[in-house]
Amino acid sequence: MAHRGPALAPLTLTDDERDQLQRWVRRRKTTQDLALRSRIVLECATGASNSEVARRLGISLPTVGKWRARFIDKRLDGLVDEPRPGRPATIGIDRVEQVIIDTLESTPANATHWSRASMAEKSGLSKSTVGRIWKAFGLKPHLEEGFKLSNDPFFTEKIYDIVGLYLNPPESAVVLCVDEKSQVQALQRSQPAFPMMPGTPERRAHDYVRHGTTSLFAALNVADGTVISQVHRKHRSVEFRKFLVKIDKTVPEGLDVHVICDNYATHKHPTIQTWLGKHPRFHMHFTPTYSSWINQVERVFAEVTRELLQRSDHRSVQALEKDLRDWVRAWNEDPKPFIWTKTAEDILDSIARSLQRINGAGH
Template identity: 75%
Template structure:
């Protein structure tokens, strides 16, 4: 006779418990852990065995058994995270949910976001408790991040095109991520810096003198991380054409050149189009509008900003340009390619989730 395992205690739900569990699973901004536990209990209450429920929800049998037992012992309160040794918890699961939902779906009167003190006043909990709840759920109301969705009608096609170049580059070709870091300023501080000391960071004056600007043109080989670069005082189609000429000189003649760049006007100027027509091995791939994140050379510019420009002290444009050239030379001695891992489908799926969140905001 086949073994059926130890008999499980029957799990029955009251109407109120079932209603609360369903609310936790359907609430768009509930904790995903709490929603998962609620689904486990609902499936078990419908007669599912640990094995069947685990397979259906994509979790382990141990996880199903754990939350089945916790619910049987503590009912709804048992679905909260386990208590730690020490004083018994005085905050219920309902209070935690109220704080999370209020944080995500409302704002205080005459304010744009919640502070710990304002949420403590609203909820009746202490500010430190609010802080612990926010930390547990990864909520940081005081922070914000920026985004800009592309309005390019060919967004999907361009994403597939460029990601295809990154993940499956064509044979007998080089893929270059190209852009210009424009208006790089030669700045000198008004007073000498105080050097770093034990227990004290380096100190610099907030004011400075401007000595002019330059632009760093860069083409990064996405396969090996090497960089072709030049500096120009101006940022026009003429300078971009000169940079393409430099790329043409430095890339072996037997290779096609696929250039990934943005939609800046200088990249599509008649001067540049004429040059491209006379150099058929060059193939331009334009990123979607507002999508500089897809151009890998932006990561290179972040590196040069962090390493060189963030705390630079240059008293002439010539000195700044020399340091930029030296930085690129040092980079090429030990190049570091940025490995692209996400497929176009994964990127589009992530953007789809973002759009769903935006479209559902406030509802």
């Protein structure tokens, strides 16, 4: 006889409970945790076993068992995260839900986003309670991230082109991500830094003297992570052509050169077009507008900023340029290629989901 597990306690829903669960599932701005827990309970109410519910929703069996038991024990209140040890909770799920809805779907009259104090005043709860609710549901009203969607009419074609170079590079060719980090400032701090000590971080003066700027031209080899670089005081088409000449001398003969760069006018100047016409092994691939994130050389610029420029102290442009050359030289002694994993379809699907969220927020 086959061994069976313990019989499951029946899970039945009242009409009000079913309506509330379905509302949480349908609401666009319900937190993902609460929506998933609601789906689990609704599936269990169909009479399905825990293993069947886990299979349908693509989650683990213990997760189904946990929220089934919590709902049977505490009903709708059981779908809210358990309180921490201490004074028993004194607010119900309705007030918790209202805080979440107000946080996601409204703003205070005199501010752009909620603070714990303003939400506490609106909800009648304490600031610490508001903070615990936000933490439990991953809400951080004080944080924001910037973005700008591309309006390039050939966005999809360019994404497929560039991602194809990353994931399936052509044979007998090198793929280079190229850009300029322009207007890098030589900054001299007004006072010497206080060195780090146990319990005390390094301290630097917030004001400085400017000694001029330079630009770092860089080409990242996506296969091995090495960087070809030059520094120039300006970043016109003249300097870009000089950089292409250096790339041409550096890359072994017999290899095609695929250059990924942005739509900056310098990169399309007639001077550059003339030079490219005389060097047919070079193939230009332009990123979509407002899409610098797809150019891997931006990762190199982030590293040089973090490791060198963020705390730099240079008394001349010459000193800054020497440090930039030294940094690239050290990088090439132990290069670290960046591994690209997203397919073009993954990127386009992600952008489509973002557009749905933006359009939904506008209603």
